[in-house]
Amino acid sequence: MDQPSNAELIITPGEQEQEETHLNKDELKEPERGSQSDKEPLWKLYVNGSSNKLGSGAGLILTGLENFVMDYVVRFGSHTSKNKAEYEALIAGINLAIQTRAQRLKAYCDSQLVVNQIQGTYEARDERMIKYLAKVRRMADKFRSFKVVKIPRMENTKADVLSKLAASGYTALGSICMEFLKKSSIENEIVEIMQVDDEPCWMDEIMNYLREGKLPEEKKEARKVIQRATRFSLDGENLYKRSYTLPYMKCLRPSDASYALQETHEGICGEHLGGKALTIKMLLRGLYWPTLMQDALDLVKRLWGMDILGPFPPASGGREFVVVAIEYFTKWVGDELLAKITEQNIHTFFWKLVICKFGIPRVLITDNGKQFGNRSF
Structure with missing residues (x-):
């Protein structure tokens, strides 16, 4: 069935995740649109997924407050189909918008299959497609207003170029942010989160203070925690460091920090930079931990x-x-x-x-x- 080029889907919070093996149009009825404040800024997201013989990747463009524009590419660790790459691109873009604390999001996608499966016009039969669909719906509940718009490919050219760059493995991307996704976003989500949460590190005292007001028993240490906490912000289970010249930087635990540092330096997107250049690149990617500079120097000096x-x-x-x-x-x-x-x-x-x-x-x-x-x- 041919669909109009500008078919639009509106999803508002409150939709329940489907548990059935097969979803059909009746099971994906659109709820009534809830009330929302026009004062909330509207964020726009352009996404595209690409898959070819060189690899798979996604290209994202997020625009928001005061002409804010972020170009973002995601390189997948394993080869995937075009349709799955489109879903991964949409999920990565939605997650990026959630991290910016957007309340109203309008996503533009040129994949007729993805948009119509979310809308319910097409039936999702494949098990992985059903999981992708459920994840998109679950993430949509985090916004006051969320729209998915089907646009022609010619209107999504920039995101298409970014996705092809990501799939090709090209690394000299300048100021474009790049992420390497080791495995599918719908695999082992709970297990990975539990492993990170159980790892004790420097973040724990700050997070405990910001979340529950808990402080170390020793007064001197408690004073240090209070002073340090003024430079950090807690969003759910994620800790962010405030910056005067950069956006909020996500704080990493030791295992994640080590992996991010090695991947940036010598991984698939690595450039074998010097210690100071590697530190600056990590900060520009929005990542932080207290020993970043020393860890970078230790990594490259030998x-x-x-x-x-x-x-x-x-x-x-x-x-x-x-x-x-x-x-x-x-x-x-x-x-x-x-x-x-x-x-x-x-x-x-x-x-x-x-x-x-x-x-x-x-x-x-x-x-x-x-x-x-x-x-x-």
Whole structure:
């Protein structure tokens, strides 16, 4: 059945999540629109999902108060279908709007299947589609007003370009925020949240004070918690740090912080930045924890690269090869001329110029040549 290009769905809080195996149009009746204040600003969200042989991803554009515009891309850890990518894009966009505390949201999507399944015109039979549909409805309850609008693809060009960039794995995105989604948003939600909540860390005292007014028994420690808490804000189970020049920054627990730092530095979107540049990038992504700078420096200060160059025209002593080592944090370079590139010569060079001066590297990047792949190395 052909649908009008501007078909619009209105969802208001109060709809119940469907538990049946199959949903049909009668089970997804639209409720009456509740009253809402016109004073609340209207946020607009453009979403698009993409899936091709290179990968899968989503592109989002969120606009709101005072010409606020955020371009956001999500790279999926596993390949998924086009329809599932569209749902993931919508869910990621809605979640982003929830974090900005939007009360009225209007989402634009060019997927006829997604819009009509939410509307009830199309029946959701696939088990995963039913889960996606239920999650969208559940998230819609968090807004005073929520609309999904079907628009032509030509009117969603920018989100389409962002989704294709995310799917391609391209990482040089400048100021565009990027997220890596390891697995589907409908899998193991409760288990993951429980694991995070059970992990004790620096956030607990601040959250306990902001939520329940609890303080440590020792007066000195209690005073410190009160002073620190003025720089933080609690939203549900998420703690945010206030910033003078940036939006609120989400606070991370140690395990999440370690993963985010490594993924940004050397993961699928990694750029192998220096310590200070890596710290700035994490802050620009809206992430914070107290030891961010030190953790970033510790991560990169023992990252080395090593390679062999040559042969060149022979120099004195028949030396025609150059072995080079570079430390990525300080950009320090060490080199030595060699007549032969044997395993022993490379081992001696690495011991004298790297280990004896800087200690054992955490990571060593080579081209896996036979001089580097031996047992002694």
